[in-house]
Amino acid sequence: MKKRGKGIGATFYGTGYGNGFPDVSNCEVELNCQGKIVVYTGATEVGQGAKTVLSQIAAEVMGVDLDSIVLVCEDTCCTPDAGTAAASRQTYNTGNGVRLACIKLKEMIKKVEENHKRVKGLPDEILTMKEIYEASRAQAIILKARDSFTACTSTMDEENGQGSPYWPYTFSCYAVEVEVDTETGRIEVLNAYCAQDVGKAINPVLIEGQIEGGFAMGMSWTLYEDLNLNQGIIKNNNFSKYIIPTSMDMPDICSIIVEDEESTGPYGAKGIGEPVMLAAMPAILNAIHDAVGIRVTKLPASPDYIVKKIQELDKSNLIERK
């Protein structure tokens, strides 16, 4: 028999290294001879969209088109340390670093521009970035600024764990509907509604991509993935044996981006890279319970496991009735 159920999962996630660990992102930014803004920062693009988001932040502060930003993040020779691409910290932490460095550069540019206009006696002249660069050469000023951002975190007490380890926290609440085949134990996720706190969406489509990928990862962990680990040996060591979902396994995912600006974030943004995978698992597990009355207490919720749990439940119900 096929039975359907609904479930919900609400989660929170403290972004950043946490527990007082110095969480620093450095950034350098300069105006080059072509009139482009070159941003140097060691934040790795791992597919999460760091390059795009950091470029958007720089473009916004500088008041230029996205095409006028050159973001260099790939080389330890010329990029200052921006920490690891982890802890959902690049948009928030390095985003703030980029923003602060750009604010400094903008001030420098303003001074060069004013100086130039004063000397030329042309107060209403509008200069292009390329002309500003040339003016800075004439004034013997190097238009390069550097700044850094450090996240707010404190060390917790060793005895009672009290303290303020992370900031900010990102929240999620995902709801799903599942269908459980009680004969085979196969579970299909039919619908998913993912309400995601983002602070401020710097790039909505990139966030939707993260939500869909995060949901897939959470669902995969819950239902499919099994290393078949025994005595330290991973038996399922490739993708013919280690099962992850294909697009055919995925439900339609409805992403709901909820904006509630975080005052310490760049333009109000928070990190979302990890938060987007947290709520899928509990939502699915609660939906399974709603459908067939079993509590999944061991992952993965594989067909074998589900069938066994349903049989156990039937047996105990039978005993109760007697």
Add this chain to the structure above:
Amino acid sequence: MTKNLNTIGKSEKRVDAKDKVMGKALYPGDIYMDNMVYGYTVRSTIPCGEIRVDKSQAQKHPGVLYIFTADDIIGNNHHGVIIKDQEVFCKKKVRRIGEPIAFVVARSYEAAKEAAKMISIEFKEFTGVFDPREAMKDDASKVHKGKDNLIFHYKLRDGNIEEGFMNSDIIVENNYETSMVEHSFLQPEAGVAYVDEKGSVNLIVATQYPHYDREEIAQALNLPQESIRIITSAVGGAFGGREDITLQIHLALASYKLKRPVKTIYSREESFIAHSKRHPFYMHYKTGAKKDGTLMAMEAEIIGDAGAHASWAINILRKAGVHATGPYLIPNVKVDCYAVYTNNPYTGAMRGFGAAQVPMAYEQQIDEIANRLNINPIDFRLKNCFRIGSKTATGQIIEGSIPLGKLIKIAAEKIGYNISTGVSI
């Protein structure tokens, strides 16, 4: 603040999209250099034991340039993000399957692989420990010689736990186990190292943290950091699996010694045993509430399997403890988290980092209590969830952006739950 924005809030095309779609993005596996040679890693095939390595026969293979082992490390043979408990090459003891023992560099990848088979490794196998609950016991065999298997214990105490349960009308108690999983990024590890005209070691690699890689390479090669340059290639997914060192030091060392570009690419099977996994958690949860749906107390014991190396275990189990209550106000809390060495594959950073495992327990506990009290699970959550000015179990007052109540209402409405009471958020 967000008025009149030009680009923020717009779904701009990814700046790296075109190169990736057109196949132009350069991944380390795509790189070819003149005079380049190839490396292959020889790894432990047992989870616990001692080794004796004889490379003399393999060294005679006509394609082989050199075989690197622990004896060739000039600087520090140990690395690790927090605790330096991973060896660049195992010297005597092996603690897990997949630990690197040697790096064979040859004129072709095939020759390197062939020569690797000619290395004689005498394995003396010991009984390992594979369950962290067993490994915590005093009489368990030690994964690292002279070191306790218990890496870390995080204690969280808030309120009075006994009173909290005493004042609860209902108590739900359960065990939960999460599984060890793989990051499943698309691009297996690969890299190319070369020495430039200034004598600096350059490494092109897909990594999450180039500056950390540089530091570890500098220490292993006993070189100043200025002599090491990491060039981050395009990265085919990471999810935490590229935070620890895998091939970085091997490649840097080989190119530095041989003064030739050295490349390696892991197969999928090798990638599975080369990088970290997600910590499996063994969780015991006890949650108490009043009949009216007020959460009163929560006690949790969480044991995380770190496998053979600590990696981020301390930070992950700490994060698990901080997030153990879920986003709910619970006045009386007692949490104990343990990170424990075993001879399993090592675990480390993975998307969610300890805060991903605990929702299995806390969210099912919440649901179960709501069920037994016959309260709508949405109302129950709305009644207890964090809001502006809430105090977390670690005593942190959260002010600012806390839209959880709104999220719960939206998700519930979309899936078709009725919210029966008018709980204000």
